[in-house]
Amino acid sequence: MKTREKILLCSLDLFNERGERNVTTNHISAELAISPGNLYYHFRNKSDIIYELFQQYEQLVGYYLTTPEDRPLTVADMRGYLESVFDGLWSYRFLHRDLEHLLENDARLRQDYREFTGRCLDAINRIFEGLAEGGVIQSQPEELRQAMSLNVWLVVTNWMAFLKTAQGNNRQVEITKRQLKQGIYQVLTLEVPYLMPAYRGEVLALREQYRPELPLTMMEPAPA
Amino acid sequence: MKTREKILLCSLDLFNERGERNVTTNHISAELAISPGNLYYHFRNKSDIIYELFQQYEQLVGYYLTTPEDRPLTVADMRGYLESVFDGLWSYRFLHRDLEHLLENDARLRQDYREFTGRCLDAINRIFEGLAEGGVIQSQPEELRQAMSLNVWLVVTNWMAFLKTAQGNNRQVEITKRQLKQGIYQVLTLEVPYLMPAYRGEVLALREQYRPELPLTMMEPAPA
DNA sequence: CTATTATTAGAGTATATACTCTAGGGAGTC
DNA sequence: GACTCCCTAGAGTATATACTCTAATAATAG
Numbered sequence: 364m365k366t367r368e369k370i371l372l373c374s375l376d377l378f379n380e381r382g383e384r385n386v387t388t389n390h391i392s393a394e395l396a397i398s399p400g401n402l403y404y405h406f407r408n409k410s411d412i413i414y415e416l417f418q419q420y421e422q423l424v425g426y427y428l429t430t431p432e433d434r435p436l437t438v439a440d441m442r443g444y445l446e447s448v449f450d451g452l453w454s455y456r457f458l459h460r461d462l463e464h465l466l467e468n469d470a471r472l473r474q475d476y477r478e479f480t481g482r483c484l485d486a487i488n489r490i491f492e493g494l495a496e497g498g499v500i501q502s503q504p505e506e507l508r509q510a511m512s513l514n515v516w517l518v519v520t521n522w523m524a525f526l527k528t529a530q531g532n533n534r535q536v537e538i539t540k541r542q543l544k545q546g547i548y549q550v551l552t553l554e555v556p557y558l559m560p561a562y563r564g565e566v567l568a569l570r571e572q573y574r575p576e577l578p579l580t581m582m583e584p585a586p587a
Numbered sequence: 588m589k590t591r592e593k594i595l596l597c598s599l600d601l602f603n604e605r606g607e608r609n610v611t612t613n614h615i616s617a618e619l620a621i622s623p624g625n626l627y628y629h630f631r632n633k634s635d636i637i638y639e640l641f642q643q644y645e646q647l648v649g650y651y652l653t654t655p656e657d658r659p660l661t662v663a664d665m666r667g668y669l670e671s672v673f674d675g676l677w678s679y680r681f682l683h684r685d686l687e688h689l690l691e692n693d694a695r696l697r698q699d700y701r702e703f704t705g706r707c708l709d710a711i712n713r714i715f716e717g718l719a720e721g722g723v724i725q726s727q728p729e730e731l732r733q734a735m736s737l738n739v740w741l742v743v744t745n746w747m748a749f750l751k752t753a754q755g756n757n758r759q760v761e762i763t764k765r766q767l768k769q770g771i772y773q774v775l776t777l778e779v780p781y782l783m784p785a786y787r788g789e790v791l792a793l794r795e796q797y798r799p800e801l802p803l804t805m806m807e808p809a810p811a
Numbered sequence: 812c813t814a815t816t817a818t819t820a821g822a823g824t825a826t827a828t829a830c831t832c833t834a835g836g837g838a839g840t841c
Numbered sequence: 842g843a844c845t846c847c848c849t850a851g852a853g854t855a856t857a858t859a860c861t862c863t864a865a866t867a868a869t870a871g
Contacts, residue, residue: 521745552734556780
């Protein structure tokens with residue numbers, strides 16, 4: 364594998380594990396057993412690495428969130444959206460952590476992220492429309508649907524941060540993918556009151572699959 | 588005013604304005620025109636300042652969220668809770684920004700914040716119960732109510748962060764209190780489907796008062 | 812083989828930042 | 842006046858971190 368590619372992969376790993384803030388370019392090069400100079404040959408600076416990872420993320424989520432134009436959406440579709448979006452979130456989870464700091468220091472990222480948010484909100488909105496067409500949820504006025512979409516976005520993008528704060532006494536709180544996916548439970552909670560009778564049971568059963576075992580604020584870090 | 592108190596007030600101001608991360612102890616002492624040594628005479632370290640500010644915040648919100656035991660809740664109560672909680676959020680908004688980093692570096696804060704979260708979730712839950720008793724919203728099974736409360740918490744605590752990311756092209760995005768309070772609109776959106784007919788109109792009218800003028804992702808920073 | 816380009820090493824630097832240390836001023840008390 | 846206690850000054854330090862610079866080495870093209 365090319366060094367450049369290795370740097371990206373290694374950076375992503377370290378960022379996800381320890382948080383971008385706690386990973387220096389020296390750490391990255393040390394982990395790869397290359398010199399700092401080498402790293403800076405391939406990337407002008409740390410921001411460029413982050414930006415490129417963000418672009419990967421953007422592309423991935425954009426791909427996940429496409430909606431078919433020729434048919435309404437089903438419960439299976441919805442599940443697919445949730446699963447894949449949370450997968451993406453997991454793979455690039457460092458982004459949604461120190462996000463504010465990242466945006467503060469990179470104008471490109473700031474701009475792109477803003478547009479990305481807009482596209483995602485639109486996509487969520489279209490998914491709600493599709494689900495209404497498919498008879499899964501009630502149709503709602505545009506205004507309400509948009510506000511709902513925004514709430515979905517807030518829950519999805521901040522679920523990880525909540526887990527980290529609500530959990531454990533250790534400095535390095537390790538979140539599992541399973542826990543992250545309990546965010547799906549919270550998103551489906553938002554939909555509960557809008558479910559049509561015909562699909563209510565099915566969606567509630569799906570929701571149960573993501574239910575946390577314990578109330579979240581009582582969760583302790585998994586023993587090592 | 589005592590120097591100690593001045594340090595707390597000044598720190599809070601600077602933290603809120605520029606973000607905790609961008610404010611050093613040297614900045615604080617410079618702003619106050621005192622020496623760093625002086626600051627460190629009053630506080631052992633930066634974390635101690637933050638921790639004391641957090642305790643103020645905790646107390647404030649704890650006070651805001653108390654529920655009367657002798658009567659059900661009204662729409663006016665609900666409005667009061669939302670207004671005051673968002674006021675508190677505004678006054679200590681730096682806390683909910685770099686929260687993860689703050690918790691990572693202070694075990695006391697980590698522990699306290701976790702308990703604080705638990706208490707807040709309980710309080711939100713009790714408020715929902717009170718509103719159901721008061722006939723404002725439908726009564727819901729415990730499990731659903733808890734998940735709803737958690738969603739409310741997620742929206743409330745992350746609304747500020749969303750505004751900062753969704754808005755403007757400037758490094759230092761200035762959020763107004765008015766914009767922050769649009770978070771109330773989002774919280775009330777969560778309640779819409781549960782409103783009882785008798786109060787539906789009233790709550791929807793209340794909600795309208797917090798409606799953003801523009802779709803949020805199109806919002807530009809206010810011209811200087 | 813030679814010339815050129817792409818890649819790598821690794822010591823070194825500029826800057827920032829939380830914090831320390833010593834010395835002393837001012838006000839009240841005996 | 843001397844003692845004590847609270848408070849203050851401000852130069853200085855240890856450490857971290859993003860990044861640079863020079864030189865050397867592989868890879869490739871002609």
